[in-house]
Amino acid sequence: MRIIHTPLDEALASFREPGFLEPVSAEVCIHLASLAAYAGAGWVHLNPLVGAVAVDSEHRFLASAAHLAFGNHHAEKNLVDKIRQKGMGASLKGGTIYVTLEPCCHYGKTPPCTELLISLGLKRIVYGMIDPNPVVNGKGIRLLEAQGISCETSPQFAELSAPLLELYRWNLEQKTPFVAMKAASTLNGIACREGDKRMWLTSERARDYGHWLRQYYQAILVGANTVIADNPTLNMRHPRLKGRTPLRIVLDRRGDVFHTRSMDELNLLKGEPERVLFACGSRFWKSEKGQSTRHNLEKRGVQTIALRDVNRLQNLLEELRARDVASILLEGGPKIWGAFLSQKLVNKVHLFMAPSLFASRGGMNVMSHANEDLALKDQSLILLADDFLMEGRL
Numbered sequence: 001m002r003i004i005h006t007p008l009d010e011a012l013a014s015f016r017e018p019g020f021l022e023p024v025s026a027e028v029c030i031h032l033a034s035l036a037a038y039a040g041a042g043w044v045h046l047n048p049l050v051g052a053v054a055v056d057s058e059h060r061f062l063a064s065a066a067h068l069a070f071g072n073h074h075a076e077k078n079l080v081d082k083i084r085q086k087g088m089g090a091s092l093k094g095g096t097i098y099v100t101l102e103p104c105c106h107y108g109k110t111p112p113c114t115e116l117l118i119s120l121g122l123k124r125i126v127y128g129m130i131d132p133n134p135v136v137n138g139k140g141i142r143l144l145e146a147q148g149i150s151c152e153t154s155p156q157f158a159e160l161s162a163p164l165l166e167l168y169r170w171n172l173e174q175k176t177p178f179v180a181m182k183a184a185s186t187l188n189g190i191a192c193r194e195g196d197k198r199m200w201l202t203s204e205r206a207r208d209y210g211h212w213l214r215q216y217y218q219a220i221l222v223g224a225n226t227v228i229a230d231n232p233t234l235n236m237r238h239p240r241l242k243g244r245t246p247l248r249i250v251l252d253r254r255g256d257v258f259h260t261r262s263m264d265e266l267n268l269l270k271g272e273p274e275r276v277l278f279a280c281g282s283r284f285w286k287s288e289k290g291q292s293t294r295h296n297l298e299k300r301g302v303q304t305i306a307l308r309d310v311n312r313l314q315n316l317l318e319e320l321r322a323r324d325v326a327s328i329l330l331e332g333g334p335k336i337w338g339a340f341l342s343q344k345l346v347n348k349v350h351l352f353m354a355p356s357l358f359a360s361r362g363g364m365n366v367m368s369h370a371n372e373d374l375a376l377k378d379q380s381l382i383l384l385a386d387d388f389l390m391e392g393r394l
Contacts, residue, residue, distance in 0.1 A: 001379045007389075009212035012038055013240035018061040020086070026126070027156070029053045029098040032064050034128070034160040037075070037100050039066040042215045042236075042244055045326045048131075048168035050075040050101045054083060057094035057123065076103055076113040080120065093121035100128040100161040105140040114143045124150040128161025132169050167327045170347065176317050178327040180348040181337055182213055186356050201354045205385035211238040213350060217329035219247035219277075219320070223336040224256040233267045234331070247325065249277045251336065253310040255284035258293045263300070274301035279319070281310040313343050341374060344394075349376060351390045 015035050018024050024032075037051030044067055052075040054062040063086075065079035073081070076099060083089055103113035103125070117125065130138055141151045170178040184201045214220055214236045226232065227250055236243035248268055250257065257278075263269055268276050278297060284290040285306045294304050305319050320328070330336055330346070340346050376392025 001381055004380055004382045007209055007382050007384060008038070009209055009238065009241060011035060012212075017064055020062070021056070021060040023059060024055060024061045026059075026098075029055060029061075029096075029126070030128075030154070030157045030160060033098045033100050034157075034164070036064040036066045037164050038216075040068050042218060042246065043069045045070045045218055046168070046171055046324060048101055049164040050099065051164075052076055052079045052097055052099040054079055054092060054097050055095055056091045059096070062088065062091055062095070071109045074104065074110055074113050075099060077110065077116060080116060089120075094123045095120075096124040096126060097122060098126045098157075100157075100164055102127050102129065102131040102136060102138070103140045103144065104131065104136055105143050106135050112140075114140050117144060118147045118149070122149050124152070126157065127151065127153050128157040129153075129165055132165065132172060166348075171326050176314075176321050177219075177325050178217075178347050179317070179330065179340060179345050180213075180217060180327070180350060181330040181340065181346050182210060182350045182352070183332065183337060184352040184354070186354050188357050201356075202352045202387045203354075203385050206352050206354075206387040206389065208238055209382075209384055209389060210350075210352070211236050211243075212241060213329055214246050215241065215243035217246065217327045219249055219325050219328045220331050221249040221251060221328050221336065222331050223333055224250065224252035224254075225335065226331070226333050227252070227257050227266070227268070228260045231261070231265065231267050233271065235271065245272045245275045246329075247275055247277060249279060249320070249328070251279050251316065253281045253284070253307070255280050255287075255290055255293065258289065263296060269300060269302065274303070277303040277305060279305040279307055279316055282306045282308055311339075313340060313345055317345065341394075346394050348393050349391065352384070353388045353390060355386060355388070 012035060017032070018028070033051040033053045035051065036053065037049040040049050047067060047070050050067040051064065053064045056062055063079055063082040065075050065082055067075045068078065076097065079097065080092070083092060097117065103117055105112045105114040125144055127141070131140065145151050167178045186201060215238065220234050222232070222234065234248040235245045280290070285294050297304055305316070307315055309315050330340055374394055376394065379390060379392040382389040382391065
């Protein structure tokens with residue numbers, strides 16, 4: 001198990017480039033490129049997170065950059081543009097570019113990065129990972145080497161770059177959204193007490209990190225009970241990082257939300273309603289109440305999905321993939337967690353733990369609706385003020 005003392009959101013908030021033409025080590029460049037990549041979190045969707053750093057022939061810092069949005073320029077192009085805007089394009093001759101992912105060599109939404117890099121007179125490319133996309137997959141490196149550019153990697157760079165490809169690789173290989181789960185618990189596993197008024201289990205610092213996760217994943221999914229009980233906004237509100245409103249998905253099999261709350265009450269619909277999606281069973285949408293509700297939602301710009309089989313969650317994931325949704329963060333409640341876990345559809349768990357115990361009758365365990373024990377692999381323990389965040393893959 002890895003213990004992480006500097007959480008990612010903290011590292012990103014304190015991210016600073018070295019001074020222009022400041023001498024830097026290879027280790028610093030590797031860390032800078034890896035951190036820079038996260039500027040695209042939540043924006044690149046089906047593309048990978050990629051960061052890049054350039055140094056001149058004397059290994060002095062020139063710039064860092066990232067791939068910032070799906071369909072826009074790649075990290076290498078943004079990097080070169082930054083340097084040219086300073087009037088220092090010639091400094092790249094004989095220099096080195098550190099990039100977290102092998103440069104692309106094909107025409108897609110943008111021209112191949114290999115062509116740009118070859119034109120610069122670079123001496124060396126240091127890369128983190130080979131692109132798993134079969135269209136690239138080593139071809140970019142071979143093209144660069146054929147033009148006399150030295151290409152190399154290192155175990156450290158590969159280790160730092162691997163998490164940047166997590167969502168990309170899954171979507172590329174599985175053709176379905178990556179599903180993560182976020183929950184809070186005390187040390188004895190109690191998530192809440194049924195019938196109690198809502199209460200925070202974890203500290204404000206832990207909740208801030210939860211907002212960073214909302215930025216990292218493209219969409220948030222909650223169940224009808226969460227909307228009815230909490231009337232959440234589900235936007236990204238980190239105190240030190242700017243973000244965008246994720247797609248907010250409500251899985252409401254029977255349309256229970258609309259039997260309980262009016263649309264004007266729903267906080268979800270008060271800001272960016274076009275970033276809200278209600279997934280309900282076909283039976284509800286076909287009812288008189290459902291038809292009226294769907295019409296009024298879509299008038300507000302809200303997206304809707306009709307589910308043929310409300311209990312088979314793979315159907316929902318297929319519908320979301322068809323809308324180019326690449327990743328989902330399950331925020332609750334326990335029935336949602338249990339359903340996805342039971343159907344083996346959760347890829348990663350983010351479990352926030354408060355250093356306290358609940359002495360409670362009628363308590364509810366975070367996993368109480370799952371039908372079997374599931375072991376976490378590749379665990380990390382992240383220290384968040386007084387709380388802990390356990391992360392792992394299923």
